[in-house]
Amino acid sequence: MGLQARPGSRAGWHGMESALNAIFEVLSFGAIIVLVVLGLGIIASMMGIFNFAHGEFVLLGAYTTYLVHGAGLPVWAGMLAAPVVVAACGFVLERLVIRRFYAAPIAAMLGTYALGLVIRESVRGLIGGLYISVPEPIVGSLIIGGVQVSRWRLAIVIITTLVMVGSYLLLTRTSFGLRVRAALENPSLARASGISTNAIYAITFTFGAALAGLAGALVVPVFSLFADLGIRFLIQGFVAVMLGGVGTFEGPVAGGAVIGVMSAALPWAVAPVLADVLVFVLAIVFVKFRPGGLIAGRRF
Amino acid sequence: MADSSVSQAYRSVPRPRRIPVIPIVELALLLILSVLPLILEDYLTIFVTRVLILALLALSFDLVWGYAGILSFGQALFFGSAGYSIALLARDLGITSIFIVLPASFVIGLFVALTLGGFLLLGRHPPTTIFVALGTLTGSYAADRLARGWYYLGGQNGIPGIPAMTAGSYAIVEGPVYYYLAFATLVLVYLLCRFLVRSQFGLALAGMREQEARIAFFGYRVQHLKVIVFSLAGAIAGLAGGLYAFHEGFVGPNMPGVIFSTQIVLYALLGGVGTLIGAVIGVIAVEIASFWLADNYQQVWPIILGLLLLLIILFRPSGLVGLLVSERERVGAFGRPPRTLPRIAQEGGEEDQHAAP
Amino acid sequence: MDAGSGYRDAAPMISRRRFLRSAVWAGGAITTGIGSWVIRPEWASAAGPIKVGIATDLTGAAGYAGNADANVAKMVVKDINNAGGILGRPVELFIEDTASNESIAVGNVRKLVQRDKVDVVLGGITSSMRNAIKDVIVTRGKTLYIYPQQYEGRECTSYIFCSGPTPAQQCDDLIPWLIKNGGKRFALPSANYVWPHATNEYVRKIIEKNGGEVIFEEYYPPDQVEYSATVNKIMTNNVDVVFNTVIPPGVGPFFKQLYEAGFGKRGGRLSCIYYDEGALAINAAHEIEGLATCLDYFRVLTKEDPVSARIQAEYDREFPGGALFAAGSAATGMYRGLKLWEAAVKEAGKLDRDAVAGALDHAKIAEGPGGPAEMVPGKHHCKMKMYTAVAKEGNYEIVGRSEGLVDPKAC
DSSP states (O other), rough: OOOOOOOOHHHOOOOHHHHHHHHHHHHHHHHHHHHHHHHHHHHHHHHOOOTTTTTHHHHHHHHHHHHHHHSSHHHHHHHHHEEEEHHHHHHHHHHOOOOOOOOTTHHHHHHHHHHHHHHHHHHHHHTTTBBBBOSSOOOOOEETTTTTEHHHHHHHHHHHHHHHHHHHHHHHSSSSHHHHHHHHOHHHHHHHHTTTHHHHHHHHHHHHHHHHHHHHHHHHHHHBBBBTHHHHHHHOOOHHHHHSSSSSSHHHHHHOOOHHHHHHHHHHHSSSHHHHHHHHHHHHHHHHHOOSSSSSSSOO | OOOHHHHHHHHHSSSOOOOHHHHHHHHHHHHHHHHHHHHHHHHHHHHHHHHHHHHHHHHHHIIIIIIIIOOSHHHHHHHHHHHHHHIIIIIIOOOOOOHHHHHHHHHHHHHHHHHHHHHHHOHHHHHHHHHHHHHEEEEEEEEHHHHOGGGHHHHGGOOOOOEEEEEEEEEEOHHHHHHHHHHHHHEEEEEEHHHHHTTTTHHHHHHHHHHHHHHHHHTOHHHHHHHHHHHHHHHHHHHHHHHHHHHHEEETTTSSSHHHHHHHHHHHHHHHHHHHHHHHHHHHHHHEEEEEEEHHTTTHHHHHHHHHHHHHHHTTTHHHHHHOOHHHHHHTTTTTOOOOOOGGGGGHHHHHSSSSS | OOOSSSSSHHHHHHHHHHHHOOOOHHHEEOOSSSEEEEOOOSSSOOTOOEEEEEEOOOOTHHHHHHHHHHHHHHHHHHHHTTTTOOOOBEEEEEEOTTTTTTHHHHHHHHHHHHHIIEHHHHEEEEEHHHHHIIIIIIIIOOEEEEEOOOOOOOOOTTTEEEOOOOHHHHHHHHHHHHHHHSSEEEEEEEEEEEHHHHHHHHHHHHHHHHTOOOEEEEEEEOOOOOHHHHHHHHHHHTTTTOOOBTTTTTTTOOOOOOOOHHTTTOOEEOOTTOGGGGGGGGGOGGGTTTTTEEEOOGGGGGOOHHHHHHHHHHHHHHHHTTOOOOGGGGHHHHHHHHHHHHHHHHHHSOOHHHHHHHHHHTEEESOOOTTTTEETTTBEEEEEOOOOOOOOOEEEEEEEEOOSSSSOOOH
């Protein structure tokens, strides 16, 4: 690529391009958060437990992508494999461990935290505690509206949107989705109606894990792979779920969108230090005064 | 007729002599810890001092969770706030006198806990346990980010090079002297907590722990009780923070952070919550195990720790202390006779409600 | 540096930590304590071994650099022992992991000074790490401390010596070169801790002295990975040169986002004074094409300097596929520091801290990576040769050299 230093004669971005760029960046970041939060929220709504190991599913997705790529296969193969692998892990964990916590949300939080610890430290040991970069499947940028936009970031937004729409259709248009929604809104009645909540729970947890795994795979070229990748998403995820409200599909999505957008947008307005802290403080204050969250389904 | 049969049944129920194990454990630990500096080399004494300070922190967690039913993921927040404040006092104002520093850290912890606790716990709708847990977690996370980002607090650097604590013109450095200071503080706080939980106040807390609604109907202001305990625990955590800052000579953004907060929770869980000594045992056990086992297994040790905790949460929630001590003694009977009367069959329904959700 | 990313040739997929461990075992080491290693010499002397402690980031964000430092220490100590040790005594090496985490570091460094009672500690990479551990070493531990990494200067504490470059050595020639080959409008995106703050203060003066202009200077939390606001500011303000002091883990995503926004394509110049060959572990070659830096050593010097060639070859032979021997990773400073210390001990004739410090104050070595080095008496820092280089397809090309040894102008 030509690198000519022509001081002073460079065309810079102007207001419109800058705004477009801002919107785009905010969207792509928000999309990732929504993907992570959706899985967490569905699990919280349905089983009433907060899965502290959810962040580590994101990590596992990222790790799987790295492994597949390291074995010589293209990165996008790793990204396809990640949700599948993490779903499998999620299924196994659900059957072995998580199901014992359904009646005890407190024990669930602590137990899943311990589980998350095991996963995180295992990955840390396997990658030697280092930060590893993973390349994106689509390199380069596109020019949209005069602004150079990263192709991969655009892909993230598109993929996330597709997944969201797909999940929504699955939930509202299929009979399977109907059963899931029934179990979500009123588990005992659902059971009484003959719906096997055990099977539904297992499938839902697996699905939540798959979403997290996908999020991890999509995001690893941007953030690079390191053992504490999951923790950052975990806290944001919880606050988003609380903010959005549990008991519905839209709740976590709304919460995730708000948190994601705020986290990405605030640094443009205030100092980055403050932005970080402000997002969480505002969210907690909001939930304090409106315990149901944005979209109150069931009071949590 | 019913009377005599009841008293008959009562008399004929065997009442085995139970030797209270907890006081024995407490005493044993007290004796061992008081003589350790005399037999260990300096480097190990310093290590144990740090463990004692952490035990203080774990104690504060046990107080809120084991006795008041508040799952606080934010004890490190008070620990870190006090630690940072003390470090700033030492750095900017040159205050290192023990007579100012320790009370100050207690008060700072108290104040921060009162603020956070008041916000989270008071209000029209009583908050759910989950909300409080996540609220404290968020508080801890926010403090971590703030400390990491604010240059006045040193940012990523933290505040290094904190001078030694002084008492008059004498410098209290790490070693046997600091050990006994930390030890004395731990014993004092432990006795205070012990007294508290066996008092009328503790009785109310026990009631709250078992069945909050019932206690509320008795007229106790449940939320106020919680705030009181939360603030006291915060003060203790703050005290630990002050001791820690001077002992390590360094405060960093990890101190008020989430990882540290949850570590304390895990220590206390491992030892067994609900008995103050359990938290102390938990910290000592984990730290010593880390020290030895991590030799050849330093990568695997955190994984083993996580697995151990998972197993404990699944199968033995009463923790290590549950191995030593009977369930009854652990929960505490407050001197009432055991209810082994035939009437229990009728009260079966009520008993079910005791199972905590 | 990762395995199989496709940017570099066939680096095998070995976890860094496992590799270090196996290398350490091969060298006859024993692990003691959390993240620590002891390497005992193969021969003994009646007076007992001399103990050297290394405290560096073997894991965490700076892991790619810390592993190089530990490797260099092992290599140098092995050479010293093979040549008969110092003062007839062998050298025993103690390595502790500071894990890029200051709180953990403080605890681990304590082991070196209180349990192992080493005679000198070398290590620390980021300035925040140095600040965290120096008190433990020098004040509470009463031991000598040598800091090997390039940094902001101003460390004038007694018993602390610095064997890496200072801003005067790195920037006095680099900034004018940047103005000539990049432009006059500078941006200073930085991590929020002491090194960027102090470095920017110095750099601003040099920029303005040479007719340049600082458009903005901003500070971010070191682990921030979203830089869209910053990139936007750079692009809208027509910045010519980005003089970056953001550190891992933020720097990788930042450079990537800058590249994707087209900064390089439009003739913008990137500059980062700790970026070396090892930094390719963080960014792909095309993302840092044209990056300008000024350090005391580059791999390409092996073609013209036999001493550098020898050192590089020995390192590559002993640690193939491992962390790279590079100047921005403190590896050259570690080499220099150990050799200077060796010379000082030989001159002092004993291990007493004051005696060695006195000798170290004016120590010199004739052979080092990139050239010889000399401690400036009374100043705790050393003179060395400096080279300005530009990244081209993953390798560095030298575009400027200093005339002789450059004064650190510190303290």
